[in-house]
Amino acid sequence: MTRHLLRDDDLTPAEQAEILDLALELKKDRWANKALAGPQTVAVIFDKSSTRTRVSFAVGIADLGGSPLIISTANSQLGGKETPSDTARVLERQVAAIVWRTYAQAGLEEMAAGTTVPVINALSDDFHPCQLLADLLTIREHKGDLKGLTLTFFGDAQSNMAHSYALAGVTAGMHVRMASPLDYAPRADVVEAADRRAAETGGSITLYTDPVEAAAGADVVVTDTWVSMGKEEEKIARIRDLGGYKVTPEIMSIADPEAIFIHCLPADRGYEVDSEVIDGPQSVVWDEAENRLHAQKALLVWLLEKNGTAA
Numbered sequence: 345m346t347r348h349l350l351r352d353d354d355l356t357p358a359e360q361a362e363i364l365d366l367a368l369e370l371k372k373d374r375w376a377n378k379a380l381a382g383p384q385t386v387a388v389i390f391d392k393s394s395t396r397t398r399v400s401f402a403v404g405i406a407d408l409g410g411s412p413l414i415i416s417t418a419n420s421q422l423g424g425k426e427t428p429s430d431t432a433r434v435l436e437r438q439v440a441a442i443v444w445r446t447y448a449q450a451g452l453e454e455m456a457a458g459t460t461v462p463v464i465n466a467l468s469d470d471f472h473p474c475q476l477l478a479d480l481l482t483i484r485e486h487k488g489d490l491k492g493l494t495l496t497f498f499g500d501a502q503s504n505m506a507h508s509y510a511l512a513g514v515t516a517g518m519h520v521r522m523a524s525p526l527d528y529a530p531r532a533d534v535v536e537a538a539d540r541r542a543a544e545t546g547g548s549i550t551l552y553t554d555p556v557e558a559a560a561g562a563d564v565v566v567t568d569t570w571v572s573m574g575k576e577e578e579k580i581a582r583i584r585d586l587g588g589y590k591v592t593p594e595i596m597s598i599a600d601p602e603a604i605f606i607h608c609l610p611a612d613r614g615y616e617v618d619s620e621v622i623d624g625p626q627s628v629v630w631d632e633a634e635n636r637l638h639a640q641k642a643l644l645v646w647l648l649e650k651n652g653t654a655a
Contacts, residue, residue, distance in 0.1 A: 347650045348456040348463045349643060350449070351471045352511035353537055357545050359646075360480070360515050367481050367635070367642035374638075379645045380410025381655035384440040386644070388466070389415045389422065391446040396609060397466050397474070400636035401443055408641060409655065413439065417446075429458030436461045440653055441644060462647040464640075472504045475608045476512035477639035482632040483564055486604050491517030491546065496562040496599070498523045498555060498589045499616055500582070501530045505568040505608060510538040514547035522551050523558035525585055555589050559598040565605045565626075567591045567616045583615065591617040596626060604628045 348354065355363070370377055380386065386405045390398065398414065405412040415422075422431045432455045435442055442459065444452060445466040456463040466474055484490055497509050501524035510530055513520035520538070522530055529551055538549040552558035559565065567589075570582040596603065605617075605627045613619045622629060648654035 346456075346460050346462060347647055349473050349647065350452050350456055350463065350465045352473045352476055352508050353515060353541055354473070355515065357515050357517070357541075360477075360512070363477060363639070363642050363646050364481055364484060366646060367477070367638045368484075370641050370645070371635075371638040375407055377641070377645055378409035379648050379654040380405060380408040380440060383409055383411040384653075384655065385411045385413050385438065386441045386443060387413045387415055387435050387439045388443040389417060389420075389445065391417045391444075392467065394445055394467075396633055396636050397445055400640055401466065404637050404641040404644065407637075408644060410440065428452075428455035431455065432459035432461075432463070435459070440648065461653070462651055464643065464647070468504060470504055470507060471511070472508045472608070473512065474636065474640055474643065475505065476508045477643060478635040479509075479566075479606055479608070479632060480512060480516055481635045481639050482606060482628055483604070485631065485635075486628055487563060487602075492519070493563040494519045494521065494561060494600075495564040495566060496521040496523055496558045498558070498565070498567045498591055498595070499570055499586050500524060500528050500568070500572075501551070502528050503568055503572060506530055507534045509566060510534055510549050511541065514538045514542040514545060514549055517545040517547045519547060520549045521558045521562065522549070523555045523589055524551075524553070525589075526553060528585065555595065556598060559595045562599040563603055565591055565596060565599050565603055567607055569610065569612050570616050571612070586616070590615065591621050593618065593620050593624070596621055596624075606632050609633055 402412040436459045443464045449468045449470040501522040
């Protein structure tokens, strides 16, 4: 059966740790692994604009000896005349893997069901598992063993990033706290999935409405933009609703003294986070941005090996 990464809990705890171990190895010796030698081609499809995802996948595929084929759906048949499954059947005869940054999770699931090459979710409305691999890699570099750490997410806990933190965090054995208004709490099915995984790993997920209580003693402080792509018309309401969940120097002072701050970027400075925090000594956002490269390379190598197609 072909392995894909469509959501964070597609990986078992052992598999997640294996990919993170490999990412650390690849970061030490960036050009040693040539799993895409040939060069094999990887299709990288974008429905949404991108900086970090586009650059990190293009560079990473090249590092692995492959050729990135960047496709915009605006200039392809996908989503217009052609279904995701039909597109996948065309691509699988020419590419080693498919990476897709899109809107609906259902499209990714349809594409994966219709192909024999790995499909990677490079962001959907529901999850962002590639970002979480990079974030966990960054936390591991700065804090050591992930198991038992407390991570607090502030803001829109219904977002794709919050859902991925819930699933990936507990998979790593972390204690994940979600600080948000009740109307922005994570989806019930995601919380249920996180609870099931936490029962395996000793992690936990806890929902808070009080940001101060959620911040107390946290090892990792996280936030994300309040206004995701495609939701710009909601900006005024979101600023009103989420204003009390901004990450400020005061919030950081309540967390553990050695706490780190992460943000997947781009950041709306002054909204979800103060510049004093994102530019401060506890911020590791630039390490985090670089680690998209190493984590995604490790994921590609791992998937190619699992599917028996690595060079």
